[in-house]
Amino acid sequence: MNEYHAPLRDMRFVLDELAGMAELAGLPGYEEATPDLIEAVLGEAGKLASEVLAPLNQVGDRERLTFENGVVRMPPGFTEAYATFVEGGWGSLAADPEYGGQGLPWTLAIAVQEIWNSANLSFALGPVLTQSTVEVLQTHGTAEQKATYLPKLISGIWAGTMNLTEPQAGSDVGALKTRAQRAGDHYLIRGQKIFITWGEHDCAENIVHMVLARTPDGPPGTKGLSLFIVPKFLPRADGTLGERNDLRCVSLEDKLGIHASPTCVMAYGDSGGAIGYLMGAENQGMACMFTMMNNARVLIGLEGLAIGERAYQAARDYARERVQSTALGVRDGGLVPIIRHPDVRRMLMTMRALNEAMRGLLYTAAAALDTAKRHPDETARAHAQARIDLLTPVVKAWLTDSGCEVASLGVQVHGGMGYIEETGAAQYYRDVRIAPIYEGTNGIQALDLLTRKLLRDRGAAAKTFLAEIAASLPELGGDGLGVALGPALANLADTTDWLLETGARDLTRAAAGATPYLRLFGTVTGAWLLARGAAAAARRLANGGEEDRDFLEAKIVTARFYLANILPRAAAEAAAVTQGADSTLALDEAQF
Amino acid sequence: MNEYHAPLRDMRFVLDELAGMAELAGLPGYEEATPDLIEAVLGEAGKLASEVLAPLNQVGDRERLTFENGVVRMPPGFTEAYATFVEGGWGSLAADPEYGGQGLPWTLAIAVQEIWNSANLSFALGPVLTQSTVEVLQTHGTAEQKATYLPKLISGIWAGTMNLTEPQAGSDVGALKTRAQRAGDHYLIRGQKIFITWGEHDCAENIVHMVLARTPDGPPGTKGLSLFIVPKFLPRADGTLGERNDLRCVSLEDKLGIHASPTCVMAYGDSGGAIGYLMGAENQGMACMFTMMNNARVLIGLEGLAIGERAYQAARDYARERVQSTALGVRDGGLVPIIRHPDVRRMLMTMRALNEAMRGLLYTAAAALDTAKRHPDETARAHAQARIDLLTPVVKAWLTDSGCEVASLGVQVHGGMGYIEETGAAQYYRDVRIAPIYEGTNGIQALDLLTRKLLRDRGAAAKTFLAEIAASLPELGGDGLGVALGPALANLADTTDWLLETGARDLTRAAAGATPYLRLFGTVTGAWLLARGAAAAARRLANGGEEDRDFLEAKIVTARFYLANILPRAAAEAAAVTQGADSTLALDEAQF
Secondary structure (H helix, E strand, O other), X not given: OOOOOOOHHHHHHHHXXXXXXXXXXXXXXXXOOOHHHHHHHHHHHHHHHHHHXXXXXXXXXXXXXXXXXXXXXXXXXXXXXXXXXXXXXXXXXXXXXXXXXXXXXXXXXXHHHHHHHHHOHHHHHHHHHHHHXXXXXXXXXXXXXXXXXXXXXXXXXXXXXXXOOEOOEOOOHHHOOOEEEEEOXXXXXXXXXXXXXXXXXXXXXXXXXXXXXXXXXXXXXXHHEEEEEEEOEEEOOOOOEEEEOOEEEEEEOOEOOOOOOOEEEEEEOOOOOEEEEEEOOOOOHHHHHHHHHHHHHHHHHHHHHHHHHHHHHHHHHHHHHOEEEEOOOXXXXXXXXXXXXXXXXXXXXXXXXXXXXXXXXXXXXXXXXXXXXXXXXXXXXXXXXXXXXXXXXXXHHHHHHHHHHHHHHHHHHOHHHHHEHHHOHHHHHHHHOOOOOOOOOHHHHHHHHHHHHHHOOOOHHHHHXXXXXXXXXXXXXXXXXXXXXXXXXXXHHHHHHHHHHHHHHOHHHHHOOHHHHHHHHHHHHHHHHHHHHHHHHHHHHXXXXXXXXXXXXXXXXXXXXXXXXXXXXXXXXXXXXXXXXXXXXXXXXXXO | OOOOOOOHHHHHHHHHHOOOHHHHHOOOOOOOOOXXXXXXXXXHHHHHHHHHHHHHHHHHHHHOOEEEOOEEEOOOOHHHHHHHHHHOOHHHOOOOHHHOOOOOOHHHHHHHHHHHHHHOHHHHHHHHHHHHHHHHHHHHOOHHXXXXXXXXXXXXXXXXXXXXXXXXXXXXXXXXXXXXXXXXXEEEEEEEXXXXXXXXXXXXXXXXXXXXXXXXXXXXXXXXXXXEEEEOEEEOOOOOEEEEOOEEEEEEOOEOOOOOOOEEEEEEOOOOOEEEEEEOOOOOHHHHHHHHHHHHHHHHHHXXXXXXXXXXXXXXXXXHHOEEEEOOOOOOOOEEEHHHOHHHHHHHHHHHHHHHHHHHHXXXXXXXXXHHHHOOOHHHHHHHHHHHHHHHHHHHHHHHHHHHHHHHHHHHHOHHHHHEHHHOHHHHHHHHOOOOOOOOOHHHHHHHHHHHHHHOOOOHHHHHHHHHHHHXXXXXXXXXXXXXXXXXXXXXXXXXXXXXXHHHHOHHHHHOOHHHHHHXXXXXXXXXXXXXXXXXXXXXXXXXXXXXXXXXXXXHHHHHHHHHHHOOHHHHHHHHHHHHHHHHHOOOHHHO
């Protein structure tokens, strides 16, 4: 079984050097986020992850869930681990202090969530869903709803879920058919939802379902959707649990991975109607959902990094232990650990470099989120909001695609053992494969980047971002990294212009390049962040930094590796956008 | 459940236009390979695949194998399917007529094997292993050994296996410890082998294990290895089955995929010694193994294509059926099948294009194999042998990497359903992931390409190949494809020169780029073959070809897609070779 150790030093490095943790701690309300506290929080989270959650990861994969008469039982150890998690207050880090939260920066909470997701993706999904529920309630709930649900959800005593998908309504949410009929102070919900993550389980005493449904007189499509709070047990006025609501888990999906995360088919209202309480106003369901979805997309992107990190640790440890063959060209020498073989090293370096780029992108996106929420200056808030809006689809899609690439390399480093489930490498490969799919497929993310983030403001946010990168290049030049970044950045800028022009007159043609454009965006942004990290490492080395010499030098080498080995993909991605559309769209459907 | 239909028209197109089937049929001994016979063989194979093997694919994945007291039982339906396969003589297509084979071209047999592998990879592995055993026996067996084993193995009444790997000896075969002690006319074998594909099963009445072992007085390393025939039941002089040999399956591995293919830990000689018969001479084991391994590597490469094709068919069918959202930019139009969405189309085109490039590369490599065996002219044979030697690692590694990419896209096209095992897309993704690992990891293939195929002859075979591509460009120019290929070909040539120069003085540095070099080689070769196919399609269209217009135009479009969307990767791969080595090798082991 693979151990997991939170990469605390790497995390701190990115928090401090790229995400600007010190500045975030200066924002109103974040004063408690001192370096000591951050150190303590990350350290404690790392301990819980290593000791409790990581050892359950393979158990959950193997033992899986049991389902009987609508009851879902988690694999051995999961409910106990959940209780420990709740006791430690881990779900409440970034939540509102008014309802029992700790009010810490999102950026810190995201770093902590990287730890949970690395340790045990199936487990971590539960709290992620609860957190999404909390966000919707905080933004759109009435005072009464907040008082009833937030303290329990923030503590984790109750869990939350999101119910969008139906068999005919996946990417096309507007096609959903679940009905909500007004009945006095509440609504009666009737319909079936699928792919409901943590839809039923035995970890929390109550489960609060957020259900998207259609009222009888609403307009068709997404504009007629409303969001409802549909608790498993109806809370009484005194806060205790009352009646069981008319909803149940009908079945569990048999999935490629995340076997310990219950993916439920949920039936609402089979016995007349599940009681639901309207969030916000009727027909405002999509607005509520978007509140949740944007943050959730960042958190799904995080899964790519988290599994990438776990896969890297396992592959690195294996490569150090596994002895095979002599060093290349040395016929009669001793056998060496495979980490000395150049091709294994290439795989490990690729894994490292992608992970570090992912972490840089994720944490800086999180910092923009915090700035957008808390900065005293309105312009700074607007700037940060535009940045997080722009980066959200990139974080979601580029990190999850990269996470799949890293996990696959992790299998490969293990050789034949990588294909044997016992090793654990195969589980990471299976588990992470969901991330490019759910919470909006990566194709949907690419379309979001193109249409909502690029075309809608005519490239304003993107160009601001690119100008910021361009302006920073001279500072990165010391080690030649800024110079190396130049052509790829120009490629991204040219491709952005091409899409703005093309998209305005032929959206389909532009959309044919949406995915390679998003990858181009991620590839270049990752390079920029690694180069910035390398520059910071060089500064620290120049100012002493002796005790961290190995670590800091590795940052510089990893950035150089990325620029030489991964960044060249940018030109290929750009070419696919600007030259690939015609042939992408040329075949008739019958010709496939 | 996904249906499978052998892509007979595509296969014929590649056989005729790229592999030169007509010329192969002119080689001595291949006269029977008339167009009618080829049509009939492929058609019948397709029927068996669709009706018998493909429907068992998911059954095998779910029901898996049972193991009790050393006995392995195949999943329901597999032994019956195996009997049907044997009855049809499907294992004997390319085998020696002297021993009951049909003496048909390898190229045809490979096309047929694509069909078996697409339909049911776990099933197809059995006959692949038997075929490898047959090859070793044909090349290195005594007349008596051939008479005893070949007819039974060629018919498939007996099955064969290859036993190389031991826990400490994976890529480093020379580290194996299994001992062989001479005892009169035979040897006593003692040791444990792991990862033995189809090591035990209930399909065939006998299993002939080819076991690599070490005689007491042999030199260390690979030079001291000998190969032994170690049958499960010892054949009597009259050909009937005699005593049970001292060997057994100890356990089955729990794997990521190919769940219906028994991957066995085999114990030899627990009760004194398994009786084994020497193949060839003592210490010639590696030579025997290489006979087998080269062909086997081509057949493993084939798995990448085969699963790629299966995944494509499933994704295409799903994309035609699944209705979701309106067409892009059409707000109030009707809902459309997702095949109309540009990003889905990009995924399907990528799958198609990679599959067609894989098929082109595989079948032309097979044609070189046939030419090397049968051409009356020695120079032509030598030229073809150099070609197949050069292409073997590329076929193995590039096809299996591409197969993984295609299978992953297949999951993605299915959206959320792709992650649900019921759909089948996830099985392809799991199954194909073994192919980059076994029969020499793709890293080993890259090193083989660099050291044995490039450096050893100082680039002679590679340069001949590149010159052939360059010479063909003018013919491909009609549609602009030859012109588009030029820069990538130059990239490949330059990178080849760089490796020849660098490898001569710093092998480790060259080896750091071995994998991207192999990919570069595959990417460019694939483009060339698609461009040749497009030129052939254009010729056919110019000469009438009306009834095939849709098909032929699709070939041209697919080639254009590849050149615009996939070929640009070549520059990135070249850059990684020539600029990436320093940073790949720069970290100390402790810095990982």
